[in-house]
Structure formats: C-alpha cells, structure tokens
Amino acid sequence: MKKIAVFASGNGSNFQAIIDVVTSGELAAEISVLICDKPGAYAVERANEAGIPSFVFQAKVYPSKEEYEEAILKELNKYDVDFIVLAGYMRLIGTTLLSAYQGRIVNIHPSLLPAFPGKDAIGQALAAKAKWSGVTIHYVDEGMDTGPIIIQERVKLEDNETRETLQKKIQQIEHKLYPEVLQMLLTQGDVIYVTKARAN
Ligand code: GRF
Numbered sequence: 652m653k654k655i656a657v658f659a660s661g662n663g664s665n666f667q668a669i670i671d672v673v674t675s676g677e678l679a680a681e682i683s684v685l686i687c688d689k690p691g692a693y694a695v696e697r698a699n700e701a702g703i704p705s706f707v708f709q710a711k712v713y714p715s716k717e718e719y720e721e722a723i724l725k726e727l728n729k730y731d732v733d734f735i736v737l738a739g740y741m742r743l744i745g746t747t748l749l750s751a752y753q754g755r756i757v758n759i760h761p762s763l764l765p766a767f768p769g770k771d772a773i774g775q776a777l778a779a780k781a782k783w784s785g786v787t788i789h790y791v792d793e794g795m796d797t798g799p800i801i802i803q804e805r806v807k808l809e810d811n812e813t814r815e816t817l818q819k820k821i822q823q824i825e826h827k828l829y830p831e832v833l834q835m836l837l838t839q840g841d842v843i844y845v846t847k848a849r850a851n
Pocket of ligand 1: 659661665666738739760
C-alpha cells in the first residue's frame with residue numbers, strides 16, 4: 652500500500668475527504684503524515700483527530716527554501732513516504748522536493764487551469780464573469796499551477812453566483828474527485844478511467 656504525505660496550509664477539508672476515504676477503505680493508501688506550514692491551521696486538528704502525525708514547518712525560520720524543504724524531506728524519509736498530495740498548501744514546491752519526488756507530487760486547484768492560477772481562483776473567476784470554472788488536478792512542477800493536467804471537472808457559473816455558492820460547488824467536486832484520482836494514481840499508476848459527469 653502506498654504511503655502518502657498530505658501538505659496543507661489551512662482548513663484542510665480536502666485532507667478530511669482523503670482521511671474519510673482511507674478510513675472507509677475506498678482509497679487504498681496510508682496517510683503517513685500531514686505537513687503544514689501554518690501554526691494553528693485547522694488541518695492540524697483534523698490530523699490529531701484522525702491519529703495522523705503532523706509537523707508544522709515554518710518557512711521563515713529557515714535561512715533558505717532549500718533548508719526548509721530539506722527539513723521536510725527528512726521527515727518524509729523517516730516515514731518512507733511514496734507520494735505527496737498537496738491540498739491547499741499555499742507555497743510553491745522547490746527543487747529539493749521536486750527532485751526527490753519527481754512525478755510523485757499532485758495538486759488540486761479550484762479553476763480550469765490554465766485559467767485563474769495562483770491565489771483566489773474563485774474570486775478571479777467571479778471577477779472575470781466567467782461562464783465556467785471548475786477543478787483541476789495536476790502534477791506539480793516548479794511553476795505556479797503549471798504542471799501537466801491529470802483531470803478537470805467543470806462547474807457552470809449562474810448569473811447570481813456568489814463566492815459562497817461557487818466555493819461550495821467547487822469543494823463538493825473536489826472532495827469526490829481528489830479521492831477518486833488518488834485511488835487511480837496510487838493503485839494503477841495512472842488515471843485510466845474518467846468519472847461520469849456529475850450533476851452539480
Ligand atoms: C481548495 O479549494 C484547493 O483547490 C485549493 O485550496 C483549497 C483548499 O481548501 N488548492 P481546504 O483547505 O482543503 O478546505
């Protein structure tokens with residue numbers, strides 16, 4: 652069974668969705684560790700609740716990004732982690748982690764990339780009066796939400812769409828899609844079955 656590390660910075664609702672499918676047996680993986688860069692993030696409480704070890708690494712206490720990531724890597728090595736799952740981790744992955752985990756880091760982003768990369772993708776879609784947005788799961792490279800796309804699912808924006816309604820629709824998709832894609836990636840090594848369209 653593959654061992655994964657989840658990286659999160661905030662609420663961790665995607666982390667929770669992954670915990671839930673591991674617990675129910677729908678995702679055949681072990682969540683070895685949570686890596687967090689924000690003290691007090693709710694994701695850490697979720698880890699405690701689930702009995703998952705968590706480590707908070709604050710980038711600012713390290714002299715460089717390399718040293719910050721080396722400290723994380725040391726922990727990942729201790730747990731023999733196979734795969735890194737970014738779930739609301741608000742930081743670019745640097746060369747240290749990228750070279751150690753080449754092709755084994757994935758991210759979820761709340762837009763149809765390459766549209767609306769970076770921060771506040773939901774706000775960006777609303778400001779642009781986009782007709783469609785959605786969710787992208789992609790491999791991670793050195794860029795900001797630029798790595799090869801694995802899967803996307805779209806969401807229609809209604810005329811009266813608000814930040815709250817769009818965020819809710821997007822998160823509902825995220826919480827189903829990420830576990831499904833992880834199951835395929837971790838057990839088949841690829842996504843070779845595309846899920847049916849869901850009613851939003
Ligand atoms: C998600 O919308 C994800 O797509 C983005 O950050 C958000 C994290 O939400 N990368 P949560 O912390 O999982 O609730």
